[in-house]
Amino acid sequence: MSRISSMAYKRLQPSISDDSKPRSQSNSRLFDRIYRRGNSCLQAFEHTTSYDESITGYMRRQLTSNGERSIPLRYGTNPNQKNDAEVFAAEEEMPIKVLNGAPGYINILDALNGWQLVKELSEATGLPAAASFKHVSPA
Missing domain, CATH: 1.20.5 (Single alpha-helices involved in coiled-coils or other helix-helix interfaces)
Known part of the structure; x- marks a missing residue:
């Protein structure tokens, strides 16, 4: 059995016994x-x-300092997870822009996966590309 102790407080308050x-x-x-x-x-x-x-x-x-690096979500992974969720981009601005409403978490994953596929196809072929995703799978 391992023992873990906290060094946050060196002195403890004296114990108080309240029963008579x-x-x-x-x-x-x-x-x-x-x-x-x-x-x-x-x-x-x-x-x-x-x-x-x-x-x-x-x-x-x-x-969230510049307002462009987060997207508020309608709900989390499932509809029963209320609107306390946000998607953050740590390094750079988000490659997508929400035009109407608030997307769910799966919608964001679909958009990011589609953007990544289109970007790779365009770079590899030198041609315009398009993609459609539904529930994180190409549709």
Whole structure:
């Protein structure tokens, strides 16, 4: 069994026992140890969550700074996943532009796969090309 400890907080708050029943010395030490360990786990998870949220906020600001590098989605992979989803382009602008409405995740995949195929065909043949995709498969 591996042991993982958090170094986020070196000093723990003193444990507070709120029950008024007298306990034996060994039982009291065990309770205090379990309480302190649980409390330190909670502090470690809160610290990690706060750190993750700050990184996520920074990345979101970086990726959406010019307004052209994200596309809001109507829903995620399935219609039951509500409209909290967005597609981000990390390196450059998106190669597609939404003209009307909000696409779903699969619609974006279809458009990106179609664009990639058309781009490769045009470069390989030197001719104009077109593609149609339905549910991430050429149609």
